[in-house]
Amino acid sequence: MVKNPFNRFRRPKVIAQASNSETGDVAINHDDEEENKHQWDRPVEFVLSLISNSVGLGNVWRFPYLAAQSGGGAFLIPYFTLYFLIGAPLYFMELALGQFTSRGPATGFVLGRGWQGVGIAMIINSVLGTLYYNVLIAWALFYFFLSFRSRLLWSDCGNWWNTARCFVPGSQSNLFSANGTKWNCTEEQYYNFSQYNCQEVNATEKVTATEEFFYRLLLNKSATFDDFGVPGTYMSLLLLLAWLIICLCIIRGVQSSGKVAYFTAIFPYIVLLVLIIFTATLDGAGDGIKFYLIPRWELIGDFKIWQAAASQVFFSLSLSFGSLIAYSAANKFNNNFYQQMCIVVSCDCFTGVFAGFAVFATIGFLAKSLGADVEEYAKASGPGLAFITYPEALSKMPAGPFFSIIFFLMLLALGLGSQFASTDVPITALMEFFPSYANKRYLLVIIFCTVFYLVSLPFACPGGIYLFEVFQEYTANISLVFIGFFEVITVAYIYGFDRFMNDVSMMLGRRVAEYYLFFTWCVSAPLLTLILTVTNLLNAQPLEAPASAGFEAYQYPTWSTILGWFIFAFCILPVPLVFVVSYIKQYRKLSAEQWNAIAAEDQTTDNRTKPSPLYIRALRLNNEPAETWGPRRKRDQKGVYERQKVDNNIPDERPPSKQSSIIQRKISPAIGNVNPTFDASPVDHRDDDDNYPESS
Numbered sequence: 001m002v003k004n005p006f007n008r009f010r011r012p013k014v015i016a017q018a019s020n021s022e023t024g025d026v027a028i029n030h031d032d033e034e035e036n037k038h039q040w041d042r043p044v045e046f047v048l049s050l051i052s053n054s055v056g057l058g059n060v061w062r063f064p065y066l067a068a069q070s071g072g073g074a075f076l077i078p079y080f081t082l083y084f085l086i087g088a089p090l091y092f093m094e095l096a097l098g099q100f101t102s103r104g105p106a107t108g109f110v111l112g113r114g115w116q117g118v119g120i121a122m123i124i125n126s127v128l129g130t131l132y133y134n135v136l137i138a139w140a141l142f143y144f145f146l147s148f149r150s151r152l153l154w155s156d157c158g159n160w161w162n163t164a165r166c167f168v169p170g171s172q173s174n175l176f177s178a179n180g181t182k183w184n185c186t187e188e189q190y191y192n193f194s195q196y197n198c199q200e201v202n203a204t205e206k207v208t209a210t211e212e213f214f215y216r217l218l219l220n221k222s223a224t225f226d227d228f229g230v231p232g233t234y235m236s237l238l239l240l241l242a243w244l245i246i247c248l249c250i251i252r253g254v255q256s257s258g259k260v261a262y263f264t265a266i267f268p269y270i271v272l273l274v275l276i277i278f279t280a281t282l283d284g285a286g287d288g289i290k291f292y293l294i295p296r297w298e299l300i301g302d303f304k305i306w307q308a309a310a311s312q313v314f315f316s317l318s319l320s321f322g323s324l325i326a327y328s329a330a331n332k333f334n335n336n337f338y339q340q341m342c343i344v345v346s347c348d349c350f351t352g353v354f355a356g357f358a359v360f361a362t363i364g365f366l367a368k369s370l371g372a373d374v375e376e377y378a379k380a381s382g383p384g385l386a387f388i389t390y391p392e393a394l395s396k397m398p399a400g401p402f403f404s405i406i407f408f409l410m411l412l413a414l415g416l417g418s419q420f421a422s423t424d425v426p427i428t429a430l431m432e433f434f435p436s437y438a439n440k441r442y443l444l445v446i447i448f449c450t451v452f453y454l455v456s457l458p459f460a461c462p463g464g465i466y467l468f469e470v471f472q473e474y475t476a477n478i479s480l481v482f483i484g485f486f487e488v489i490t491v492a493y494i495y496g497f498d499r500f501m502n503d504v505s506m507m508l509g510r511r512v513a514e515y516y517l518f519f520t521w522c523v524s525a526p527l528l529t530l531i532l533t534v535t536n537l538l539n540a541q542p543l544e545a546p547a548s549a550g551f552e553a554y555q556y557p558t559w560s561t562i563l564g565w566f567i568f569a570f571c572i573l574p575v576p577l578v579f580v581v582s583y584i585k586q587y588r589k590l591s592a593e594q595w596n597a598i599a600a601e602d603q604t605t606d607n608r609t610k611p612s613p614l615y616i617r618a619l620r621l622n623n624e625p626a627e628t629w630g631p632r633r634k635r636d637q638k639g640v641y642e643r644q645k646v647d648n649n650i651p652d653e654r655p656p657s658k659q660s661s662i663i664q665r666k667i668s669p670a671i672g673n674v675n676p677t678f679d680a681s682p683v684d685h686r687d688d689d690d691n692y693p694e695s696s
Contacts, residue, residue: 224554
């Protein structure tokens, strides 16, 4: 049979018009010829990419920072608890949703007509998180380039950006004390006073060389948020380079990033092991490790620590960003993602703890050199903690420049692995909403990266570090937990736990970890995420920056708090907005059809069989799956999902008898049951009153 050559041009047009404007359903392309060709070559590449995505800078940078701010060992208990009760089950849910539907977050949540806003909120959260996350990659690039020197610039004082407070920690470079006065030089330098120009300094105001390098050279930090300034040369060029690297690496999609994952997923563990062994030998390292491991039980009941632990679990696992759904959508339908999930979650959970040993050993060393308490120094450290403690440890190592190159290459690998996935989420979403752009991926990538660079330029200003803190607090913190709450409610309650487990069984052949998932999806995850969200909202306070690195203690201005809440509202707004808009559409649809229904209805019908009120039926319809819900690829549409081949005019390969049966049902639905009830079948259509028989 000769195919019409014009069909290839007609198909996208039909699909673009297939969107039901009255129900608000998103049209999905079911054509195998036009489905996403970016698939994983091997399952191991998918696993390594997940590790590279989850085991990122959040483990090496953010975990130690939050642990330092939250009492060290006191942070580990809520961290492991929430990992088990929220993190792992939601990770499984997102992988299952993406692999089952072969769709990204933009269209994956059609399992409830009114709940597609959850996926859109994920995309917005991913975009805002991407903007400030790339700043970390720019920082790592700066250190990486300056590591190609025989002498590391952050290893000593005497540079043009250093102040009189600068000193190098260590027994051979402590401040010299004479007659009760501290001097910013050693004893030998003090007795050659005129040559070294020693200056009197208050011992409590000492600043390490690594701190001044980070805050004064790289960031050129201003004293206040109001003194924002203009983008600096260093940071502007570094951000441009970072976005250029992202652009070049994601143009081809997962096929190229999957190969890079072999390096980005394994290499960091080797480097961290070397750092941990070395930092354990530093003077004072034991004090830092004790602070890290021994919990202060009186802090366990502090909700702030639980909130910090929850945000770290979501941030580290990349939950509520949509990247997991997008990655798993490129899997084969029967891929065993359950085993892969167990491997990745285990690696991610313990990598942060593993990296914390190197950080807190160095914190103990720095605190002892400064004559300060470990807890005080840890709490005074800002978001650049890892970019101070790690370089300090590297500067003390033999062949420091070599290990510095290796370490910051590792940071780049970790950061880029996560950034690839996050940046790809909005691009993939646009391609899903507008299939005509599917063949212009390269153009979309270039446009997105260019826009993202321009929008992220404020982070390159002297006050950019304050903006960075605001984004970190309101974008990658409470908004992630809030979206996670609606995500688990949508799947476990709106769509139904039993039906979703049936979908999982179609892929894996069995309902895996059923009791654990039932408890976490239906009880612990929604309850804990709701409590953490409410308590965070009730106890919200303006941000404060403690005195550190030569800067005075600073409380953020009121307008920055308003900006933060605006960012938070923008992240979660699609959830209620899409639900309300979809409900109005369902109500108007049913209202328009009501007159026809009354004309066809038997007036002698018993009152007990009368339909529910219109607003109730609209609400019920708004919570039902869309007609397009189910596996996107037609070869995966089995059992009750075979009806989609008829619904979407896709050639059906079933026996003619079953085809005619389904078609007859579609044309002449049963009339007796006015208010259909739903069983555990994965799909329910508002115009189908009976369940379709599964094909053998």
